[in-house]
Amino acid sequence: xxxxxxxxxxxxxxxxxxxxxxxxxxxxxxxxxxxxxxxxxxxxxxxxxxxxxxxxxxxxxxxxxxxxxxxxxx
Numbered sequence: 001x002x003x004x005x006x007x008x009x010x011x012x013x014x015x016x017x018x019x020x021x022x023x024x025x026x027x028x029x030x031x032x033x034x035x036x037x038x039x040x041x042x043x044x045x046x047x048x049x050x051x052x053x054x055x056x057x058x059x060x061x062x063x064x065x066x067x068x069x070x071x072x073x074x
Contacts, residue, residue: 013074020069027065031058 034055041048 013072017069017072017074020065020072024062024065024069027058027062031055031062034058 034051038048038051038055041051
C-alpha cells in the first residue's frame with residue numbers, strides 16, 4: 001500500500017509518472033516562491049537563513065523527484 005496508490009498496491013507505470021509530474025509541479029511552485037522570498041529578504045538586508053535553508057530542502061526534493069520521474073521510462 002503506497003503513499004500515492006492506497007488500495008491496490010500495483011500502480012501502472014504511466015500513472016506513477018503522472019503522480020510524479022504532479023508532485024514536481026507542486027514542489028517546483030513552492031521552490032519558485034521560496035526563491036523569490038529569499039531574494040527579496042537578501043535585497044532588503046534582512047536575515048534570510050531560514051528561507052535559504054527551506055529553499056535548499058525544496059531544491060533537493062525537486063532534484064530527487066525529478067530523478068525518480070526520469071527513471072520511470074515513460
